[in-house]
Amino acid sequence: MEQKLIIYNTLSRKKELFEPLNPGYVGMYVCGPTVYGNAHLGHARPAITFDLLFRYLVHLGFKVRYVRNITDVGHLVADADEGEDKIAKKAELEKLEPMEVVQKYTNNYQWNMQMLNILPPSIEPRASGHIIEQIETVKKILNSGYAYESKGSVYFDVEKFARENEYGALSGRKVDDLLSNTRELEGQEEKRSPLDFAIWKKAQPGHIMRWPSPWSDGFPGWHLECTAMSTKYLGETFDIHGGGIDLIFPHHEAEIAQSKAANGKPSVRYWMHNNMITLNGQKMGKSLGNAISLNEFFTGSHPLLEKAYSPMTIRFFMLQAHYRSTLDFTNEALQAAEKGLARLMKAVGTLETLKISEKSTVDIAGLKEKCYAAMNDDLNSPIAIAHLFDGVRIINSINDGAEKINEAGCQELKSFFKSFIFDILGFKQEERKDEGGQEILSNIVDLLLNLRIEAKANKDWGTADKIRDELTKLGFEVKDTKDGFEWKLKK
Numbered sequence: 001m002e003q004k005l006i007i008y009n010t011l012s013r014k015k016e017l018f019e020p021l022n023p024g025y026v027g028m029y030v031c032g033p034t035v036y037g038n039a040h041l042g043h044a045r046p047a048i049t050f051d052l053l054f055r056y057l058v059h060l061g062f063k064v065r066y067v068r069n070i071t072d073v074g075h076l077v078a079d080a081d082e083g084e085d086k087i088a089k090k091a092e093l094e095k096l097e098p099m100e101v102v103q104k105y106t107n108n109y110q111w112n113m114q115m116l117n118i119l120p121p122s123i124e125p126r127a128s129g130h131i132i133e134q135i136e137t138v139k140k141i142l143n144s145g146y147a148y149e150s151k152g153s154v155y156f157d158v159e160k161f162a163r164e165n166e167y168g169a170l171s172g173r174k175v176d177d178l179l180s181n182t183r184e185l186e187g188q189e190e191k192r193s194p195l196d197f198a199i200w201k202k203a204q205p206g207h208i209m210r211w212p213s214p215w216s217d218g219f220p221g222w223h224l225e226c227t228a229m230s231t232k233y234l235g236e237t238f239d240i241h242g243g244g245i246d247l248i249f250p251h252h253e254a255e256i257a258q259s260k261a262a263n264g265k266p267s268v269r270y271w272m273h274n275n276m277i278t279l280n281g282q283k284m285g286k287s288l289g290n291a292i293s294l295n296e297f298f299t300g301s302h303p304l305l306e307k308a309y310s311p312m313t314i315r316f317f318m319l320q321a322h323y324r325s326t327l328d329f330t331n332e333a334l335q336a337a338e339k340g341l342a343r344l345m346k347a348v349g350t351l352e353t354l355k356i357s358e359k360s361t362v363d364i365a366g367l368k369e370k371c372y373a374a375m376n377d378d379l380n381s382p383i384a385i386a387h388l389f390d391g392v393r394i395i396n397s398i399n400d401g402a403e404k405i406n407e408a409g410c411q412e413l414k415s416f417f418k419s420f421i422f423d424i425l426g427f428k429q430e431e432r433k434d435e436g437g438q439e440i441l442s443n444i445v446d447l448l449l450n451l452r453i454e455a456k457a458n459k460d461w462g463t464a465d466k467i468r469d470e471l472t473k474l475g476f477e478v479k480d481t482k483d484g485f486e487w488k489l490k491k
């Protein structure tokens with residue numbers, strides 16, 4: 001089945017038929033995290049959104065090179081040109097080398113992404129590993145005349161660029177409005193205009209992360225890394241650039257201008273942005289006391305959480321909303337998502353035991369088509385999931401004998417239902433946990449008590465007694481019953 005994918009392009013503000021530059025091949029770049037703290041809910045949304053896109057493109061048969069960077073240098077507080085480096089600040093606080101901070105939180109990010117069953121990108125480049133490429137990009141922009149050196153730093157000349165090129169198309173901002181809304185800030189005397197941003201910044205004494213360059217010992221501006229690394233790995237023009245809508249301005253607007261200045265042409269064909277997450281109707285933030293890390297969600301260890309929510313519950317909850325809609329996290333909504341996901345997964349199990357009939361009374365091809373149509377309509381995962389629940393109803397009715405399915409229909413249902421759930425939406429079976437998350441423990445106790453039954457059958461009374469006595473010592477109450485055993489953990 002030939003699928004035509006339509007995606008909403010933030011730049012044109014229209015849904016467009018996706019046609020890659022090179023047939024069969026997709027180059028895709030997504031702005032990754034700045035690694036100076038534990039991964040939180042806000043990190044999960046772009047990661048899940050573009051994982052869905054990555055998975056779907058691969059499912060459709062495209063060869064995808066997916067690049068998602070790690071920002072480990074040059075991202076200053078308040079996303080501005082002045083102030084401390086976010087990572088250096090954290091290093092000072094935690095008494096670590098900046099690169100230890102970077103490694104620690106990169107590991108944390110990657111672990112959390114793995115928990116959410118997010119596929120690793122094809123390339124995960126670090127800004128600090130691409131200083132040479134960034135210096136080369138600064139040189140190209142200087143050569144084009146859209147940047148100037150000032151006291152060892154190099155600034156992008158936004159006003160000059162905007163006079164000769166289109167600027168602000170992505171965010172819909174105009175230079176005149178921006179100018180009238182900008183306060184003159186301290187430290188901006190180096191710049192010709194307050195709109196200019198640093199592409200190379202001279203390091204102040206005491207600034208740890210610094211590299212030699214033709215202009216000064218310093219470090220690249222935050223916006224520059226994405227231009228340098230996307231060009232390096234995907235070429236001067238590539239298909240898709242993604243990120244959260246909070247990155248549209250200034251970050252992505254700056255990327256567009258930098259690429260045009262450096263390479264003389266627009267870099268990105270389709271811009272895609274996921275919307276934001278709120279928590280109980282509020283914006284999330286450290287100062288609001290509601291920045292919950294993903295690990296806190298997985299373990300339930302945050303005062304705002306009524307219980308732990310598994311990674312797949314979080315994933316399911318996010319995919320139940322369209323990526324361009326805002327999404328509000330509440331305990332109630334998460335618990336509803338948990339039940340929904342359980343129902344979906346139960347149906348996957350039931351699928352394996354369906355009775356085959358001579359004739360089918362159900363329309364599997366129609367259902368499949370609706371699921372693809374939803375995905376092709378700008379990755380409408382909530383509609384696709386709603387259709388999968390129609391599938392759950394069909395599976396349950398066949399199981400109850402109210403509907404019938406033949407061999408071919410059953411094969412088609414199995415293959416499409418499972419490929420949607422596991423390959424495209426990226427869910428995985430999670431261990432069921434009882435109230436206290438004791439599933440693994442229960443399995444081990446059951447295993448030991450089964451070994452005890454075997455020992456008794458072999459008249460190995462010593463081993464049998466030892467297993468019971470040791471479990472009793474550990475606080476388990478073990479009872480022999482007619483069909484085996486019962487046990488509980490004494491409180």
Ligand code: ZN
Nearest residue numbers: 031032226251
């Ligand atoms: Zn970026």
